[in-house]
Amino acid sequence: MSAMSNPYVPYPVRIDQITIENDERDLKTFKLVFVDPEHERAFAHVPGQFAELSILGKGECPIGIASSPTERGYLLFTVKKTGVVTADLHNSREGRVIGVRGPLGKAFPIDRLKGKNVVIVGGGFAFTTLRALTQYILDDANRAGFGEVTVIYGARNPGELLYKDELAAWQANAELETHITVDKGDDAWSGHEGFVPTILGEVAPSADNALMVVCGPPAMVKFTLPVTAKLGFAPADTILSLEMRMKCGIGKCGRCNIGGRYVCKDGPVFTLEELSALPEEY
Amino acid sequence: MLVLTLAKTDLATFLSAVAEDRRLVGPVSDRAGTTFDEIADPTTICLDYRNSGLSPKGVVFPQRETLLVFDAEGGTEHRPEAPETVLFGVRPCDARAVSLLDKVFTWEGTEDPYYLDRRRRTTIVALACNEPGAACFCTSVGGDPADETGADVLAVDLGDKMLLRAITERGEELLKTAGVGSDASEADIQAAVKAADAARERLPKTPIPTDLDGLRAIFEDELWAQEAMTCLGCGACTYACPTCHCFDITDEAKHGAGERVRSWDTCAFPLFTLHGSGHNPRPAKDARVRQRVLHKFLYCPENFDDIFCVGCGRCVTHCPTGIDIRRILARVKQRVSTA
Amino acid sequence: MSQIQDQLRRRVAELLDAKTLDLFLGYERSDLPLKTAARFVRTAEEAERLVWDRTCTSNLAALLPAVFKKPEGIRGEWTPPRVGILVKGCVSRSIVGLIKAHQVPRDGLHLVGVGCEGMIDRHRASQLVGSAEIAEAMFEGDSVRLRATDGTEKTVAANELLAASCAVCRFRDAVLADETIGDPAATVEGADRYTPVAAFEAQSAQERWDAFVAEVSRCVRCYACREACPNCYCTECFAEETEPKWIGVTTELSDLMLFHLGRAYHQAGRCVDCGACVAACPQGIDLRLLNQKINQDVEALFGGDVSLSLEELDPLCRFTMDDDQGFMTEP
Numbered sequence: 001m002s003a004m005s006n007p008y009v010p011y012p013v014r015i016d017q018i019t020i021e022n023d024e025r026d027l028k029t030f031k032l033v034f035v036d037p038e039h040e041r042a043f044a045h046v047p048g049q050f051a052e053l054s055i056l057g058k059g060e061c062p063i064g065i066a067s068s069p070t071e072r073g074y075l076l077f078t079v080k081k082t083g084v085v086t087a088d089l090h091n092s093r094e095g096r097v098i099g100v101r102g103p104l105g106k107a108f109p110i111d112r113l114k115g116k117n118v119v120i121v122g123g124g125f126a127f128t129t130l131r132a133l134t135q136y137i138l139d140d141a142n143r144a145g146f147g148e149v150t151v152i153y154g155a156r157n158p159g160e161l162l163y164k165d166e167l168a169a170w171q172a173n174a175e176l177e178t179h180i181t182v183d184k185g186d187d188a189w190s191g192h193e194g195f196v197p198t199i200l201g202e203v204a205p206s207a208d209n210a211l212m213v214v215c216g217p218p219a220m221v222k223f224t225l226p227v228t229a230k231l232g233f234a235p236a237d238t239i240l241s242l243e244m245r246m247k248c249g250i251g252k253c254g255r256c257n258i259g260g261r262y263v264c265k266d267g268p269v270f271t272l273e274e275l276s277a278l279p280e281e282y
Numbered sequence: 283m284l285v286l287t288l289a290k291t292d293l294a295t296f297l298s299a300v301a302e303d304r305r306l307v308g309p310v311s312d313r314a315g316t317t318f319d320e321i322a323d324p325t326t327i328c329l330d331y332r333n334s335g336l337s338p339k340g341v342v343f344p345q346r347e348t349l350l351v352f353d354a355e356g357g358t359e360h361r362p363e364a365p366e367t368v369l370f371g372v373r374p375c376d377a378r379a380v381s382l383l384d385k386v387f388t389w390e391g392t393e394d395p396y397y398l399d400r401r402r403r404t405t406i407v408a409l410a411c412n413e414p415g416a417a418c419f420c421t422s423v424g425g426d427p428a429d430e431t432g433a434d435v436l437a438v439d440l441g442d443k444m445l446l447r448a449i450t451e452r453g454e455e456l457l458k459t460a461g462v463g464s465d466a467s468e469a470d471i472q473a474a475v476k477a478a479d480a481a482r483e484r485l486p487k488t489p490i491p492t493d494l495d496g497l498r499a500i501f502e503d504e505l506w507a508q509e510a511m512t513c514l515g516c517g518a519c520t521y522a523c524p525t526c527h528c529f530d531i532t533d534e535a536k537h538g539a540g541e542r543v544r545s546w547d548t549c550a551f552p553l554f555t556l557h558g559s560g561h562n563p564r565p566a567k568d569a570r571v572r573q574r575v576l577h578k579f580l581y582c583p584e585n586f587d588d589i590f591c592v593g594c595g596r597c598v599t600h601c602p603t604g605i606d607i608r609r610i611l612a613r614v615k616q617r618v619s620t621a
Numbered sequence: 622m623s624q625i626q627d628q629l630r631r632r633v634a635e636l637l638d639a640k641t642l643d644l645f646l647g648y649e650r651s652d653l654p655l656k657t658a659a660r661f662v663r664t665a666e667e668a669e670r671l672v673w674d675r676t677c678t679s680n681l682a683a684l685l686p687a688v689f690k691k692p693e694g695i696r697g698e699w700t701p702p703r704v705g706i707l708v709k710g711c712v713s714r715s716i717v718g719l720i721k722a723h724q725v726p727r728d729g730l731h732l733v734g735v736g737c738e739g740m741i742d743r744h745r746a747s748q749l750v751g752s753a754e755i756a757e758a759m760f761e762g763d764s765v766r767l768r769a770t771d772g773t774e775k776t777v778a779a780n781e782l783l784a785a786s787c788a789v790c791r792f793r794d795a796v797l798a799d800e801t802i803g804d805p806a807a808t809v810e811g812a813d814r815y816t817p818v819a820a821f822e823a824q825s826a827q828e829r830w831d832a833f834v835a836e837v838s839r840c841v842r843c844y845a846c847r848e849a850c851p852n853c854y855c856t857e858c859f860a861e862e863t864e865p866k867w868i869g870v871t872t873e874l875s876d877l878m879l880f881h882l883g884r885a886y887h888q889a890g891r892c893v894d895c896g897a898c899v900a901a902c903p904q905g906i907d908l909r910l911l912n913q914k915i916n917q918d919v920e921a922l923f924g925g926d927v928s929l930s931l932e933e934l935d936p937l938c939r940f941t942m943d944d945d946q947g948f949m950t951e952p
Contacts, residue, residue, distance in 0.1 A: 005395070008349045008350070008359070008395075008396075008542075056357045057539075082559070247531045252527075253531070253544075253547070258563070260581040265392075281569060311752075312905075314903065332754045336841065346873065413770055416654065416755075416770075417653055508661075511684065511688070514901075516845040518903050532871065534873065543871055546842070602679055602901035603659040606652060
């Protein structure tokens with residue numbers, strides 16, 4: 001099976017580990033290992049890209065890659081149980097072989113981020129590719145190439161926060177400034193309590209020599225953008241990731257078409273400036 | 283390049299020779315008019331037609347196509363050898379449409395292997411139009427009744443004989459292998475030119491909006507909602523259209539074994555853009571009618587420098603509620619100029 | 622006809638000018654011969670575009686439910702427009718069905734009834750001119766003169782070109798109307814509408830299977846039949862459901878069969894045989910055969926015709942103790 005010459009053919013991957021991320025148990029992180037190491041070499045993704053997770057007999061779903069390419073030997077995908085494919089995935093056991101097709105889409109503009117301060121703002125389970133980006137920047141081989149790194153991440157409540165172990169590690173890591181917030185805390189919570197846009201406003205990172213990366217549910221993004229603008233981040237320096245219904249993932253089937261762009265191929269990463277040039281239908 | 287004439291009485295011989303080691307697909311009479319089908323008996327070919335009901339795009343982009351075959355053990359790509367095919371007697375608008383589909387399926391270096399498997403083994407013999415159909419408007423969108431774009435051979439009906447002009451090497455190969463016909467005379471060539479002139483003369487010019495900035499500016503115009511009121515939201519226009527190419531990918535399986543297939547889809551269906559979360563970027567008909575028109579007349583020109591409409595008129599013929607894209611375009615053009 | 626057309630235009634202009642109505646849904650001339658387009662008019666001036674003749678094929682009722690749906694992005698209260706609609710018999714029956722199914726409101730709709738002589742089937746007309754195309758069709762009394770693109774002309778009685786459903790139609794006047802234009806249509810007696818069903822059933826099982834396969838194999842899943850049908854107003858059709866997945870979305874033969882069989886069954890007790898599905902199908906599939914069989918069964922089991930009155934419940938919406946229960950004891 002020539003997975004590499006035929007963009008519709010997925011690479012086989014084994015589910016090595018399944019981590020339940022939230023109390024409702026509808027968010028799981030899957031650690032996938034390539035059955036053929038050659039495929040991992042070919043895969044070589046960049047943070048911000050996504051892949052189509054394939055379950056033969058059920059279908060595919062486009063999921064952001066949550067692991068950085070610097071994390072060798074596996075890929076991480078955090079998936080919410082929503083429909084036919086994700087439900088089947090959630091019913092999987094470790095050891096099961098599924099498929100991954102990718103990497104797809106435009107990544108975060110790493111070259112533009114180099115030498116700059118990076119502000120990463122995420123909400124809910126849209127934080128996945130931001131984890132990839134953060135881990136990438138923090139990697140020993142890369143860290144020196146970036147300026148100050150600020151991460152602001154929020155969820156509805158403490159149970160909904162993804163990657164809790166990593167978040168704790170980041171908070172203990174002097175290489176970056178981490179602000180974790182929840183809309184509503186519980187008795188055990190001692191961190192920020194407030195919406196992400198509010199916390200962003202309080203942290204008020206400087207826009208000087210900085211770029212802003214925002215990923216979150218539409219409501220969060222809607223209220224965050226005025227804050228980033230107020231802080232002085234230009235639309236060309238505000239980077240977002242869009243979600244859209246997709247099928248082929250390679251700009252052929254038309255499903256994710258907005259204006260002259262295809263979210264799968266020209267995105268999902270867009271600057272605010274690019275998005276403003278698109279018709280408003282997303 | 284070779285230019286031959288062939289007596290109509292020799293056509294069946296020609297087609298038989300062509301079909302000897304190739305699959306011959308051409309127009310045949312059908313209860314719904316004319317349709318493109320595999321032809322076993324060349325005498326059944328029906329070249330005296332305006333245009334077919336559905337376009338012949340199914341030859342390179344079938345309604346249903348298997349991508350992968352799988353069972354409990356895993357899956358493999360399904361790429362049986364595509365048959366060497368001659369698509370004979372398509373109208374120049376349809377041949378042109380195939381050249382537009384070529385652009386999509388090779389866009390930015392990402393090649394669609396399934397499409398290309400078929401495409402690379404298809405030779406297209408276009409049949410020039412001596413008489414436009416009632417809904418035709420090819421010349422308004424850059425086409426022509428004797429357009430050569432996308433064709434390997436251009437055939438012209440001269441009454442008792444056909445003129446066959448090779449356009450590509452592949453077309454010339456085809457004409458040579460058939461071994462029938464004689465070199466066209468100057469008179470024949472002139473007759474073909476005259477026929478094309480006459481057809482071109484009869485084609486109405488319909489206003490087409492080409493100002494891309496203007497089209498972008500009327501995105502929120504109320505005209506879309508008004509035009510959409512009589513749209514049923516079916517897929518007749520898009521499925522009949524030779525340039526429409528949206529598709530769905532679904533897994534069809536039983537007890538863990540089956541196929542991953544692609545099938546035609548359309549932006550006209552509400553489910554097309556429906557997210558898993560329930561959010562729909564194009565929730566109502568006005569957005570979908572707008573998408574159909576702007577995709578063809580704005581987004582594709584942006585991406586491919588080509589309008590993705592060849593003026594075949596099938597959408598006009600087939601729309602159950604009589605929506606006429608020419609009327610919409612005239613209205614759009616008027617709005618663009620007054621915006 | 623043209624008298625009725627003039628009356629219609631004047632009346633609609635009146636209704637719109639007086640602001641009794643916001644919209645009127647009728648037919649207008651299309652640029653293609655023998656075809657009309659559905660058309661919403663808003664002003665007296667636009668009312669001049671309305672036509673009424675024997676090419677007014679589509680069932681306008683299919684366009685109504687969307688008019689009464691609150692548009693996206695509108696907050697708070699929304700008042701739907703007051704809509705008038707030109708109704709021939711089948712259209713009025715479809716509206717009766719839609720009102721009973723709560724898909725359109727009774728008040729808010731103004732039905733203008735008109736007697737219908739039956740509509741021309743464009744495909745039948747096309748067959749008369751062979752490989753040429755019809756350039757122009759002129760109605761002259763009860764005849765229609767077809768001028769083909771090759772210059773030839775053919776005159777034929779309009780009734781010889783009737784759509785199959787129109788040829789056997791027994792409800793040519795509106796069964797529900799707020800007002801009427803013109804005189805009642807002439808009734809049609811004696812047309813046995815189930816003859817094709819009987820003819821089909823007379824064939825052997827193999828012949829019927831082969832015919833059914835040949836018929837549905839033409840389908841490309843464009844759903845024109847479904848969308849043209851006023852009764853298909855489901856926001857998610859069984860054919861597209863994924864949880865559970867009843868059928869596939871492709872042209873796999875079993876999917877095609879189940880789609881058409883399923884849709885026909887879902888029409889049971891509701892189909893008024895308007896023929897919109899057949900007219901809409903770009904592939905000329907005879908969808909009516911399935912629907913007619915089911916209509917025949919419904920009639921035999923439960924008696925009467927459907928969608929004739931707002932007060933009566935239609936067969937599959939009601940239960941009486943003397944309903945046929947043979948299916949339990951003699952399946």
